[in-house]
Amino acid sequence: MTSPPSTRDRLLDAFSELLVAAGSRGATLDAVAASAGVSKGGLLYHFGTKDALVDGLLERFRRMAGEDARDMRTAPAGATEYYLRTSVIQQGDPLSRTAVAVLHLAQGGDPRAADAFTAATEEWRTAIEEEVGDRVLSRVVQLVGDGLWAGSSIGVAPDDLDDVVAGVAAVLAAARAPRHAGPPA
Amino acid sequence: MTSPPSTRDRLLDAFSELLVAAGSRGATLDAVAASAGVSKGGLLYHFGTKDALVDGLLERFRRMAGEDARDMRTAPAGATEYYLRTSVIQQGDPLSRTAVAVLHLAQGGDPRAADAFTAATEEWRTAIEEEVGDRVLSRVVQLVGDGLWAGSSIGVAPDDLDDVVAGVAAVLAAARAPRHAGPPA
DNA sequence: GTCTATAACTTGATAGAC
DNA sequence: GTCTATCAAGTTATAGAC
Numbered sequence: 001m002t003s004p005p006s007t008r009d010r011l012l013d014a015f016s017e018l019l020v021a022a023g024s025r026g027a028t029l030d031a032v033a034a035s036a037g038v039s040k041g042g043l044l045y046h047f048g049t050k051d052a053l054v055d056g057l058l059e060r061f062r063r064m065a066g067e068d069a070r071d072m073r074t075a076p077a078g079a080t081e082y083y084l085r086t087s088v089i090q091q092g093d094p095l096s097r098t099a100v101a102v103l104h105l106a107q108g109g110d111p112r113a114a115d116a117f118t119a120a121t122e123e124w125r126t127a128i129e130e131e132v133g134d135r136v137l138s139r140v141v142q143l144v145g146d147g148l149w150a151g152s153s154i155g156v157a158p159d160d161l162d163d164v165v166a167g168v169a170a171v172l173a174a175a176r177a178p179r180h181a182g183p184p185a
Numbered sequence: 186m187t188s189p190p191s192t193r194d195r196l197l198d199a200f201s202e203l204l205v206a207a208g209s210r211g212a213t214l215d216a217v218a219a220s221a222g223v224s225k226g227g228l229l230y231h232f233g234t235k236d237a238l239v240d241g242l243l244e245r246f247r248r249m250a251g252e253d254a255r256d257m258r259t260a261p262a263g264a265t266e267y268y269l270r271t272s273v274i275q276q277g278d279p280l281s282r283t284a285v286a287v288l289h290l291a292q293g294g295d296p297r298a299a300d301a302f303t304a305a306t307e308e309w310r311t312a313i314e315e316e317v318g319d320r321v322l323s324r325v326v327q328l329v330g331d332g333l334w335a336g337s338s339i340g341v342a343p344d345d346l347d348d349v350v351a352g353v354a355a356v357l358a359a360a361r362a363p364r365h366a367g368p369p370a
Numbered sequence: 371g372t373c374t375a376t377a378a379c380t381t382g383a384t385a386g387a388c
Numbered sequence: 389g390t391c392t393a394t395c396a397a398g399t400t401a402t403a404g405a406c
């Protein structure tokens with residue numbers, strides 16, 4: 001049974017949605033409070049400062065990212081495909097929304113957000129490396145996912161996600177079963 | 186001989202630097218004017234509104250991106266390697282700085298910036314496709330570059346760029362020579 | 371072409387009522 | 389736990405001097 005979200009949770013939801021939609025510039029306390037359906041005073045009861053609101057979102061992100069890294073390892077389609085598909089913002093997917101929100105905070109110059117994002121990224125890459133068995137290949141897969149993300153973060157939804165997923169899979173298969181393609185110089 | 190930059194150019198330089206360093210939140214008219222060494226009134230003589238300042242930067246970005254797409258096609262190392270290496274922000278590289286500045290504007294919700302960025306991205310991808318000869322592979326290469334960018338945009342400099350470039354090259358070679366040996370032309 | 375002064379509005383935060 | 393009223397600082401923009 002899912003109980004209705006607390007005001008605190010609704011405020012964090014609104015904050016992340018505004019960050020995704022309008023960047024750190026548009027995610028003001030006024031806008032967050034209005035979007036969550038409370039007054040600014042109501043917001044400031046739960047989060048005394050804007051920094052506290054950021055901390056609340058980062059804490060939620062760390063928890064969700066940790067759970068996601070576990071999900072990757074048990075995903076039926078495999079960690080790589082799971083990662084690429086969840087790198088595109090899905091309507092209503094809480095993790096990808098939260099991750100892009102944190103990315104925007106990091107790009108706004110917040111070092112706590114940059115640290116949290118870097119740490120999560122390394123967790124995900126590790127899960128990919130366990131599957132593909134090679135560090136550099138895991139980096140390439142991850143960078144493809146990050147690229148999908150960067151597009152999502154400006155509202156560009158790829159129209160060829162299936163092609164990309166299939167292309168990466170084909171490329172990984174080719175790289176792991178080398179015939180005589182010749183090593184790079 | 187390079188003539189000293191005009192006040193107009195110095196203002197656009199300062200605007201893009203501030204966008205990269207602090208996001209759209211920190212790039213205020215006050216900060217831009219101070220960073221360029223003029224008063225706010227001086228700034229507003231050249232760009233009557235903040236929107237005009239954004240337009241000036243987007244115009245500069247479109248010009249630089251067009252020149253870069255031409256440079257890619259004649260790069261000695263090839264378009265792919267050129268693109269990946271220039272996807273990492275270099276200290277003092279005007280294009281990568283400008284591109285990240287535009288990315289931040291797009292993430293702040295400016296549709297003109299998102300359009301300009303999308304158009305440039307498609308130009309670059311086309312140049313890559315001309316080299317690798319396959320649309321999906323060109324997308325994969327480009328997404329790796331975008332991923333490097335996303336990292337750069339939050340101040341994370343990759344410590345394994347050479348590995349990634351070599352890894353992509355190896356993976357492309359494997360994908361393009363699945364049946365027999367032979368270096369690409 | 372650049373400056374100072376200032377107006378109009380927004381933003382983050384406080385105080386206190388209910 | 390939530391609201392309204394209020395404030396100081398910051399932000400965009402205008403007006404006019406030099």
